Amino acid sequence: MIECPVLTQREQHVLSLVDDDELIEWVQALTRIPSVWRPDEGIGEEAAARWVEARCREIGLHTWFETVTPGRPNVIAATTESPRQTTRPLLLFEGHTDVVTEGPVERWSDPPFSATIRDGRIYGRGANDMKAGLCCALAALKAIRRSGIRLSGDLMLAAVCDEEGEMLGIKHFIAQGWADRVSACVVCEPEENRVCIAQKGVMWVRAVVRGVMAHGAMPLTGVNAAYPLARFLCLTHALEEREIARHGSHALLGQPSITPTILLSPPRGEGEPQNNVMPEAAECVLDLRLIPGQDPGWLSRQLEQMLAACVATDPRLRYEFHVLEVRPPTHTDRAHPLVQALAGAYADLTGQPPIYGGVPGSTDGTILNAQKGIPIVTCGPGDTHIPHHIDEWVSIDEIKLSARLYVLAALRFLGGTDD
Numbered sequence: 001m002i003e004c005p006v007l008t009q010r011e012q013h014v015l016s017l018v019d020d021d022e023l024i025e026w027v028q029a030l031t032r033i034p035s036v037w038r039p040d041e042g043i044g045e046e047a048a049a050r051w052v053e054a055r056c057r058e059i060g061l062h063t064w065f066e067t068v069t070p071g072r073p074n075v076i077a078a079t080t081e082s083p084r085q086t087t088r089p090l091l092l093f094e095g096h097t098d099v100v101t102e103g104p105v106e107r108w109s110d111p112p113f114s115a116t117i118r119d120g121r122i123y124g125r126g127a128n129d130m131k132a133g134l135c136c137a138l139a140a141l142k143a144i145r146r147s148g149i150r151l152s153g154d155l156m157l158a159a160v161c162d163e164e165g166e167m168l169g170i171k172h173f174i175a176q177g178w179a180d181r182v183s184a185c186v187v188c189e190p191e192e193n194r195v196c197i198a199q200k201g202v203m204w205v206r207a208v209v210r211g212v213m214a215h216g217a218m219p220l221t222g223v224n225a226a227y228p229l230a231r232f233l234c235l236t237h238a239l240e241e242r243e244i245a246r247h248g249s250h251a252l253l254g255q256p257s258i259t260p261t262i263l264l265s266p267p268r269g270e271g272e273p274q275n276n277v278m279p280e281a282a283e284c285v286l287d288l289r290l291i292p293g294q295d296p297g298w299l300s301r302q303l304e305q306m307l308a309a310c311v312a313t314d315p316r317l318r319y320e321f322h323v324l325e326v327r328p329p330t331h332t333d334r335a336h337p338l339v340q341a342l343a344g345a346y347a348d349l350t351g352q353p354p355i356y357g358g359v360p361g362s363t364d365g366t367i368l369n370a371q372k373g374i375p376i377v378t379c380g381p382g383d384t385h386i387p388h389h390i391d392e393w394v395s396i397d398e399i400k401l402s403a404r405l406y407v408l409a410a411l412r413f414l415g416g417t418d419d
């Protein structure tokens with residue numbers, strides 16, 4: 001792999017410093033730290049973050065440890081002591097330390113945090129999503145540091161908490177100014193080493209219709225909230241079809257969607273459902289997945305107008321409309337230097353053309369792009385369908401390739417001279 005003639009001697013030298021045995025040991029060690037957020041026990045990413053911090057110190061990086069909420073820290077490391085003030089190009093490798101719950105332990109073939117190696121794979125909760133990606137970034141940083149080469153810019157690593165929840169970690173990272181000088185970001189999520197240059201956006205909307213509560217035997221003494229909410233849902237389905245017709249199918253992301261995910265009457269926190277009680281209110285939550293070209297503000301205004309029209313049939317009906325979260329879609333141009341660097345690295349290391357991809361969900365990169373306009377590329381080791389599954393695994397061959405992709409992408413994006 002590293003004897004490839006299209007690589008410069010300098011590139012081959014740095015690549016030769018990637019230590020595969022250590023990389024595999026690192027993925028196993030980090031997977032064995034069960035960084036599931038368990039709020040009742042106050043246990044989260046602390047131990048995993050301390051492990052990442054220790055590796056960063058060994059590599060010789062400037063390192064910062066910040067508590068986001070108790071038990072949930074971010075680790076930031078950089079080749080410069082002032083990544084928040086630097087005027088040089090700054091390339092960020094980003095990942096999260098939290099993993100989702102292991103689920104029923106008895107259904108796992110091996111204990112979920114054993115990091116067992118079998119058939120060229122490392123098994124374990126979080127091995128794929130995304131401790132392998134984090135360790136590949138660490139391995140790339142270590143190889144570059146050991147080589148002693150001087151880059152024309154700096155490298156930064158962010159290992160943040162709570163990606164699987166409210167993305168508190170990356171939001172804190174941005175609020176503390178760490179993203180202010182970032183030129184571009186590789187999000188090291190499991191994408192089978194595809195070069196993912198687009199990510200779907202997401203918008204969550206909660207709609208509540210309020211009528212008048214009544215006995216089920218005497219419904220005319222009240223006003224049923226279920227029918228106007230049902231009319232609203234039919235209109236949202238029609239809006240989805242119009243949006244698909246208008247925006248079509250994105251080459252990498254497919255179609256946009258509007259999906260009702262929660263339907264409740266009475267709403268959360270407003271009493272128990274009963275067969276003979278017509279509740280005062282009904283609520284729904286819509287999960288909108290957006291592709292580039294769609295406008296979240298316009299969509300939310302459309303939805304609110306539709307909801308208002310549905311309750312206009314009776315003056316005793318009222319509505320509440322809340323936009324819970326907006327994460328716009330992202331797209332990074334193929335001509336962007338980071339995309340070029342990763343795509344070229346893939347071609348040179350594998351002899352195959354790079355595979356461009358799109359991410360159907362949102363990641364920390366979505367927030368970096370939305371809040372700071374940072375160009376992001378999502379690229380990392382791991383089968384894309386395995387995250388959150390029982391018997392989660394990551395391919396050792398993919399890990400080895402990812403670490404080298406990160407090395408080459410960093411060298412080519414930042415440039416520099418031999419030292």
Ligand SMILES: [Zn+2]
Binds near residue numbers: 096129130163189190
């Ligand atoms: Zn992830």
